[in-house]
Amino acid sequence: MPNMSLEKTYMPVQNPSKRNKNFEEVSLGYNEEQAINEANRCLNCKNKPCSLKCPVKIDIPSFIEKIKEKDYVNAYKIIEKSSSLPAVCGRVCPQETQCESGCVRGIKGQSVAIGRLERFVADWNNENEKEIEKVNNNNIKVAVIGSGPSGLSCAADLAKNGFLVTIFEALHTPGGVLSYGIPEFRLPKKIVEKEIENLKKMGVTIKTNVVVGNSITIEELFKEEGFKAVFIGSGAGLPKFMNIKGESLNGVYSANEFLTRVNLMKAYEKDSQTPIYKAKKVAVVGGGNVAMDAARCAKRLGAEKVYIIYRRSEEEMPARLEEIEHAKEEGIDFKLLTNPVAINGDENFFVKDIECVKMKLSEPDESNRRRPVAIENSNFKIEVDSVIMSIGTSPNPLIKNTTKGLETTSWGGIIINEKTGETSKEFIYAGGDAVTGSATVILAMEAGKKAAKAIIEKLS
Numbered sequence: 001m002p003n004m005s006l007e008k009t010y011m012p013v014q015n016p017s018k019r020n021k022n023f024e025e026v027s028l029g030y031n032e033e034q035a036i037n038e039a040n041r042c043l044n045c046k047n048k049p050c051s052l053k054c055p056v057k058i059d060i061p062s063f064i065e066k067i068k069e070k071d072y073v074n075a076y077k078i079i080e081k082s083s084s085l086p087a088v089c090g091r092v093c094p095q096e097t098q099c100e101s102g103c104v105r106g107i108k109g110q111s112v113a114i115g116r117l118e119r120f121v122a123d124w125n126n127e128n129e130k131e132i133e134k135v136n137n138n139n140i141k142v143a144v145i146g147s148g149p150s151g152l153s154c155a156a157d158l159a160k161n162g163f164l165v166t167i168f169e170a171l172h173t174p175g176g177v178l179s180y181g182i183p184e185f186r187l188p189k190k191i192v193e194k195e196i197e198n199l200k201k202m203g204v205t206i207k208t209n210v211v212v213g214n215s216i217t218i219e220e221l222f223k224e225e226g227f228k229a230v231f232i233g234s235g236a237g238l239p240k241f242m243n244i245k246g247e248s249l250n251g252v253y254s255a256n257e258f259l260t261r262v263n264l265m266k267a268y269e270k271d272s273q274t275p276i277y278k279a280k281k282v283a284v285v286g287g288g289n290v291a292m293d294a295a296r297c298a299k300r301l302g303a304e305k306v307y308i309i310y311r312r313s314e315e316e317m318p319a320r321l322e323e324i325e326h327a328k329e330e331g332i333d334f335k336l337l338t339n340p341v342a343i344n345g346d347e348n349f350f351v352k353d354i355e356c357v358k359m360k361l362s363e364p365d366e367s368n369r370r371r372p373v374a375i376e377n378s379n380f381k382i383e384v385d386s387v388i389m390s391i392g393t394s395p396n397p398l399i400k401n402t403t404k405g406l407e408t409t410s411w412g413g414i415i416i417n418e419k420t421g422e423t424s425k426e427f428i429y430a431g432g433d434a435v436t437g438s439a440t441v442i443l444a445m446e447a448g449k450k451a452a453k454a455i456i457e458k459l460s
Helices: 032-039 049-053 060-068 072-080 086-092 114-128 149-160 189-201 218-223 255-264 289-300 321-329 398-402 441-459
Strands: 141-145 164-168 205-207 229-232 252-254 281-285 305-309 333-335 338-345 351-361 372-374 380-383 386-389 428-430
Touching (some): 032 060, 032 114, 060 114, 072 114, 086 114, 141 149, 149 164, 149 229, 149 441, 189 205, 229 441, 252 255, 255 289, 255 386, 289 305, 289 321, 289 386
Parallel strands (some): 141 164, 141 229, 164 205, 229 428, 252 386, 281 305, 281 386
Antiparallel strands (some): 338 351, 351 380
16 A cells, blocks of 8 residues: 655755845756656556546646656657646646646645646756657638637647647737746746747747737638638736725836736846836735735845735635745735725825725625625725735727627626637637636636637538
């Protein structure tokens, strides 16, 4: 009987007191010995509960068996059948709530470090890759709008099946949220560039600085450019605010703008041409991964004090456990059960402080969710000179407004057939944050793969 209490193989990380001053990758990855040690913890369960929990259904026990055999080429081939972005997913997926939550080892001990092993295999492949074979094309053109996780995943599966794919990206750099949203210290941009380069080798064309709905409409893609299907993976880039006093003051950012300036425009570099306010005391409002990213970036930009302000308790935080732990290690101060009610400014309209109220959680409702309720007369102020709002995003209405008959929800999410990803308009598909609002990379990839499968079946 295997020892179920054996713990995960430790993955080395940068020292917190050093890393909170640089943008180099925090987690350093397994070496070969560490990867094999961790792989040997896998029980190779026949019913593969881990794979059932994976949104893109990677054959996890099989690729881990190949690591045990030191057969990294075939380990990568197994992953590649299901995932077009393994080096990305191995770094940013919430494995603890997905594949690793199904791991039998986790019942009495710690689950196998599936994400760390996926990263090891992907990184090994990137260093030792063989020539990528191009598939004979079928001369059927498909347009993909957006080069984020859903778009890249959809494009990859279509290209593997011989379709002529063109990706239209609004920004000057492809990658979507992988490029503008996730910081260098969590996902080095060279990793994203490598994955995109692999797509190009498969025959995918990427056109940047094209805003579909402005530069060109979806109707024109069909009628003038000859595309037979369109996949909308344009993400959710429209930031939400709380509509409280002071949100227009100098020093108030949406997390979207703040992270785009830092990650895509590299505002942290000394010679960067992108202006960013390097505050000394920063409040980040929100409790998701984006809030953690913004807080940790602010710290690295030189802030002496950074607060996470979240209206629920830590148990309800949607951020990954690893990101919360890393933020705490780096000196981020968590103000839980706290909610902002106003941002106050000085005589020059710069942020002076953020006024908050203390919260308590109500009794569980019918859905077993405890609602945060303000405690009367509990107002207090935190002295800050910058506030970053990270309370979610919604899809940009541009495509909806320029595409007749495209049905959306009241908040702007594109309505789709859940089985195929097809929208209310035939031959137009959608997936990822453009449909769901802010979600995870792997769920966006799942949506892209689902739509690609439907497009292949329809056009073949």
